[in-house]
Amino acid sequence: MLAYIFRRLLLIIPTLLGILIINFVIIQAAPGGPVEQMIAKLEGFEGATSRIAGGGAEVSVAGSNYRGAQGLDPALIKEIEKMYGFDKSAPERLWIMINNYARLDFGDSFFRDAKVIDLIIEKMPVSISLGLWSTLIMYLVSIPLGIAKATRHGSHFDVWTSSAIIVGYAIPAFLFAILLIVVFAGGSYLDWFPLRGLTSNNFDELSTTGKILDYFWHLVLPVTALVIGNFATMTLLTKNSFLDEINKQYVVTAKAKGLSPNRVLYGHVFRNAMLLVIAGFPSAFIGIFFTGSLLIEVIFSLDGLGLMSFEAAINRDYPVVFGTLFIFTLLGLVVKLIGDLTYTLVDPRIDFDSREH
Known part of the structure; x- marks a missing residue:
């Protein structure tokens, strides 16, 4: 019985890894990620000052960083991507996530300001x-x-x-x-x-x-x-x-x-x-x-x-x-x-x- 339990526990690792990878691939194809949502929020506050959730940096939407119908400054978009980790490629993000989860580190929520x-x-x-x-x-x-x-x-x-x-x-x-x-x-x-x-x-x-x-x-x-x-x-x-x-x-x-x-x-x-x-x-x-x-x-x-x-x-x-x-x-x-x-x-x-x- 102990040998059976040990084998089943070992099988949990590849099963869990496979489920994470499949869902990660599916998520990459889903539109409207956190970067797009943050850009949409910033573009909706013309003439105001918005604080990027979790980033701790104020972004002035009225002025040089906001271009109205022309969209946001590309440098600001790069900053948002970096804040959410999307400045890295998908394989890099997957590898970082797996390493963190192996240490039971699940990170912080993008929008709730909590672990x-x-x-x-x-x-x-x-x-x-x-x-x-x-x-x-x-x-x-x-x-x-x-x-x-x-x-x-x-x-x-x-x-x-x-x-x-x-x-x-x-x-x-x-x-x-x-x-x-x-x-x-x-x-x-x-x-x-x-x-x-x-x-x-x-x-x-x-x-x-x-x-x-x-x-x-x-x-x-x-x-x-x-x-x-x-x-x-x-x-x-x-x-x-x-x-x-x-x-x-x-x-x-x-x-x-x-x-x-x-x-x-x-x-x-x-x-x-x-x-x-x-x-x-x-x-x-x-x-x-x-x-x-x-x-x-x-x-x-x-x-x-x-x-x-x-x-x-x-x-x-x-x-x-x-x-x-x-x-x-x-x-x-x-x-x-x-x-x-x-x-x-x-x-x-x-x-x-x-x-x-």
């Missing part, structure tokens, strides 16, 4: 809150519901719950979020929950119990919106896994020996059926953590990693784009390895070394 790692740490609580609680609640609902559907396959309960699941799966999470706001956040009916933020303005003045209650009070609506749109797949996976195991010969043999239905279900079927479900927990958490909360963050005014990454891509804030890409990809690869190792925890009979031999 990339500090921005990620600042936005992490929102994304962790949404991803963690959504995933836990999704599993707590999906697994019992999937087992109940499998043991009552074909009944009215199975039909009606399947209909509700399909409806929940078909409607996007952001539409549920809007519906929840209209109904429960002072939209048109009730005003039970806050509309924005992760905590209240007086959060620091509350007691420990008050802080915990305030935190979960703000999470009720966004987490509910995420859970409703994402628990269908896990429920059906659980149901189908149990149905597949229930129809196998060893279950018939266990019943023939006189074991009770619960003993057969939870003593024999459960471990085999839950293999795929439990082992997929790390990937499910990462999926909701990084890809499922952008619109939810926007709707509920939650400033998390999803919103930051989206704004960075729109503004061509390359240090934030590549820094978050590196960290998220590395975390995703490690979580994938953890997911594989979880198989051995659920079923000790699985041996990766024997499989390879």
Whole structure:
């Protein structure tokens, strides 16, 4: 097992490097980079003085450096390119980025005047809150519901719950979020929950119990919106896994020996059926953590990693784009390895070394 883990960890390096290179090449072909955006901003402030973000140098747009319809002074453009590192060729910039990332140095944001790692740490609580609680609640609902559907396959309960699941799966999470706001956040009916933020303005003045209650009070609506749109797949996976195991010969043999239905279900079927479900927990958490909360963050005014990454891509804030890409990809690869190792925890009979031999 240790040899398998070591090989998988070594494979992370070329995989991560390949992803960075592919995305770097794609970014080079995207129009409207940071240099072009800064030039457009300067050309839009005729007769004013603008400070170049992160450069610490004032540039007088009225006067010799500004030429109106003729554009900016070429020397000023060269200075902007140097400030953003675009005075070097693309291979040089790629090599510098890889060397810096190898030292876990992700640089500074072009437009936020802060280090990339500090921005990620600042936005992490929102994304962790949404991803963690959504995933836990999704599993707590999906697994019992999937087992109940499998043991009552074909009944009215199975039909009606399947209909509700399909409806929940078909409607996007952001539409549920809007519906929840209209109904429960002072939209048109009730005003039970806050509309924005992760905590209240007086959060620091509350007691420990008050802080915990305030935190979960703000999470009720966004987490509910995420859970409703994402628990269908896990429920059906659980149901189908149990149905597949229930129809196998060893279950018939266990019943023939006189074991009770619960003993057969939870003593024999459960471990085999839950293999795929439990082992997929790390990937499910990462999926909701990084890809499922952008619109939810926007709707509920939650400033998390999803919103930051989206704004960075729109503004061509390359240090934030590549820094978050590196960290998220590395975390995703490690979580994938953890997911594989979880198989051995659920079923000790699985041996990766024997499989390879």
